[in-house]
Amino acid sequence: MAESLRAVKGMNDILPPESARWEWFESKVRALMARYGYANVRTPIVEPTALFVRGIGEVTDIVEKEMYSFTDAMNGDKLTLRPEATAGIVRAMVEHNALYNGPMRVWSEVSVFRHERPQKGRYRQFHQIDVEALGFKGPDVDAEQILMCRALLVDLGIPMANVELQLNSLGQADERLAHRAALVKHFEAHADILDEDAKRRLHSNPLRILDTKNPAMQAMVESAPQLMDFLGEASLAHLNAVRAILDAVGLTYRINPRLVRGLDYYNLTVFEWVTDLLGSQGTVCGGGRYDGLFEQLGGKPTPAVGWGMGIERMLLLLEAVGVAVPAGAPDVFAVVPAAEAMPVAVALCETLRSAGVSVQMHAAGAESWGSMKSQFKRADASGARHALIFGADELARGEVALKNLRDAQAPQRTLALADVAAWGADLRNA
Template sequence: MSQLQSLRGMVDLLPVQTRRWQAVEAVARTHFRCAGIEEIRTPLLEVTDLFARGIGEGTDVVGKEMYSFRDRGDRSCTLRPEGTASVVRSVVQHGLLSQGSQKLWYCGPMFRYERPQAGRQRQFHQIGVEWLGVGSARSDAEVIALAWDLLRDLGVSGLELQINSLGTIDDRQRYRAELVAWLQARADRLDPDSQQRLTTNPLRILDSKNPATQQLLAEAPTLLDALSEESSQRFQAVQAYLAQMEIPFRLNTRLVRGLDYYGHTAFEITSDQLGAQATVCGGGRYDGLVQQLGGPATPAVGWALGMERLLLVLEAAAAADPEGAAACLAATRAPDVYLVNRGEQAEAVALVLARQLRAAGVCIELDGSGSAFGKQFKRADRCGARWAAVIGDEEAAEARFLLKPLHNKGEERCLAMADWQMVIDILACDESDITTATQFDQQ
């Protein structure tokens, strides 16, 4: 019988990746809590019309990449390809906007049928932030700062913030007409995909990865030149706020993002940690989406970062700086105590002791091999535990255990089973000594 494999583009998260994943989420949760942002969880499966209306039927996501099917009720359903439309649908459906502006974040899997590659899978994961009911230029800068600070604290280096303004609908329509006329005069120099987009979604040509098209676009008119005075002033205000917070940025007049609902500020944050500039976070303002999905006219802004790409960046950062924040993020926490035990009676008593200490918050590694004490002690040394608790049948018969220091200074103690809580005090003193010694060394 052949061995079963996961579907192409659907990747298992093994314990070592999951550990780093959880560490990223923990840092993100801290940032979001400090910013007053609450978590929202939406279904993986939505009606297809949500994304057709929200993302745009002319986009590659809707036209080529969605996992859609008809269910037993003959409804067209889609595995969500992104998070924003689902969050907006939920906010509108449950009337959350009647309670005031909503500052929300989400984390979870998304699905797009595209060619798998490093950092990009068919089931991929995002952490995203959506602020609904805020329309100021300052809120744009605040949301960008949140993403910038999160990536910096995670240990991502070589960050670059690229920003652009997509203006209002009128600005884009005016620019679209100018761009189409300019491109039609040079259509024979466009790649096939861009030639097709010329009649469906010409602004997406600006995001083409084709080198020849990119070279041609260097001479094309820019959207910034087509902005109204009001849109231009708004974008200048965003830049001023970023400068005041000392967040460096670069204007990228060809940055349009891949989804139709964006307007005004659009941005991407890249890192050179992988050798070339790789986008790790992107977003912008989408003031028309809430109304487009059946809600009241509501300003909104948000971003999403791709976890798979971010994890690759963090792995590179950890390799480049073994003492840096990214390396510490992925480090395995050593157990506080390694419980060495051998003998039928000892193993039963060790199980009780391990349970008591774990309930008190002590990290315990219980050796279950039954091998010789020498081999168990070697494993205790390798795992990095600070202490070993030792129980043999003799100790079990006398209702006691030995607590031996492993890698740090300390004295061996013999404790009664009834006095197991003393282990917590000993560990606390040990931690205090380590902290004090570290602070002394730093001075």
């Protein structure tokens, strides 16, 4: 017998009933995007490696350590499995001149690939909701996107007490350069504390050192110069305008001067929604403004802001706070005691499905039809609310039996076959 094959480590299958939780989550996202006027966009899973080197930043963990890159055997092109979504969306907008008629609000659900050590809430293939507002430069759109995140959390049933919004500004390029020089000077004065990763990044990307998880460096990092002290009047005004909107709607937040995000393309507003319920994987949503990325990728200067939300982490958070996610059960399970009843049962079930009622039917071969008892076990296990029983006596009278599977006290009753469609319509409208 051939050796069985397994999924790649850190890349997970999503099977029923777990997949029903994903569908429920995705339906909430689609409804939210429609409310805010964001249109769906879809980009390739494979992009030129240069897109991410230029877009994310050459001296980042993603580009240096985590990308799945390869050379196309057919033509020698250097390609990469998408490690994040924004760069690909911007590339598509530039390539197709999609903003010719004005700004766009778009969103996407994407598979993302990073070669990391797999752990709970952090996988090598994971999934994100990605949201982008392209061509808008005002702080009102920054605030809009933050409020979208809050609205989704509320729609999902996550209490605000279990999440915290952290906010910061990365200013503009000249302000970051001045801050960068001060950081380098500070880190050089503490060179004996720097680990190898920090020493490597000291002159290429010192801002990333602020992200260190090394306990021995925490006190030194905390005493480092803060970018907020280098922000000019315009950058501070942009941040304060975002804050004014959040204050006006009563959204609490914390200014975190060490919040820098893990990608080099950000400027001005950056934010994260974090929780203390998921251990080290506490960031469930994050994003910010990236006004320079279009030009960086060959397009015209275009302001933009966006965020990403990890689906796996959100589902873990839903579990942690005790949100009961619907299991995707059918409305009706059709119990068919004998093969002779199957033609009528199939026809009636199709009528119900056409009316929007979800129906799961018993099906079996001629030699394994199954007893009524076993069929009712399957009906109960399906999670269906009702069972329609196509017994011979009932069918002879032009009827079908109806049993409420979720209320043991409700009596079984019969419906005329001609009335089942109307009953199904009432069920869907209830």
